[in-house]
Amino acid sequence: MTDGRRVYEHRELTAPVRLRSFRHEGLVVQNHRCFRGLDWLTARWELTLADGRTLTAPAELPELRPGETAAMPLPFTLPRGGGEIWVTLRVTTKDDEPWGPRGTEVCAPRLRLRAAPVEVDAEGLLPLSLLIRSLLNQSLPTVAG
Numbered sequence: 381m382t383d384g385r386r387v388y389e390h391r392e393l394t395a396p397v398r399l400r401s402f403r404h405e406g407l408v409v410q411n412h413r414c415f416r417g418l419d420w421l422t423a424r425w426e427l428t429l430a431d432g433r434t435l436t437a438p439a440e441l442p443e444l445r446p447g448e449t450a451a452m453p454l455p456f457t458l459p460r461g462g463g464e465i466w467v468t469l470r471v472t473t474k475d476d477e478p479w480g481p482r483g484t485e486v487c488a489p490r491l492r493l494r495a496a497p498v499e500v501d502a503e504g505l506l507p508l509s510l511l512i513r514s515l516l517n518q519s520l521p522t523v524a525g
Contacts, residue, residue: 395487396421397441397471407467407491409452411444418444421486423471427456430463430496439469462497466490 397418398410411418423439435456442450458465468490476482 392487392489395471395489397423397469397487397489399467399469399489399491401491401493407452407454408449409442409444409469410449411446413446415446417446418442420474420477421471422474423469425455426468426470427454428466428468429459430465441471458493463494464492464496465494466492 396411396413396416398412400408400410402408418441421441423441425435425437425439427435429435437455439452439455442452444450454467468488470488471486473480473482473484473486477484
């Protein structure tokens with residue numbers, strides 16, 4: 381593993397903001413810090429569509445004490461039709477910090493909002509290539525001989 385990859389993984393593990401999706405609440409943001417609120421951060425939404433376009437909009441982080449969660453509205457209307465859709469919340473510093481200048485990205489939690497459609501044949505069966513791939517990913521029993 382490269383040093384850059386380690387730094388990225390550490391950044392995401394210690395991220396001050398977590399993002400989850402729940403059917404009944406929508407997108408839920410969590411302050412993952414132990415001692416600090418989110419008032420030192422700013423954020424923006426990125427919606428990545430199946431056709432490669434990315435829509436962006438500012439995100440207003442709620443006032444959350446450590447450990448608290450809140451639902452956040454997504455400022456986009458999801459397009460109809462098929463295709464995978466991802467949402468990213470890019471979180472940056474609001475002001476200069478001792479360890480980095482204003483605008484330093486702190487974390488970028490990402491969620492898939494809609495999966496790509498699965499192609500099926502006329503009988504409603506999966507294509508053979510997809511079936512084989514799913515079988516290869518399962519552990520097959522071994523025969524003692």
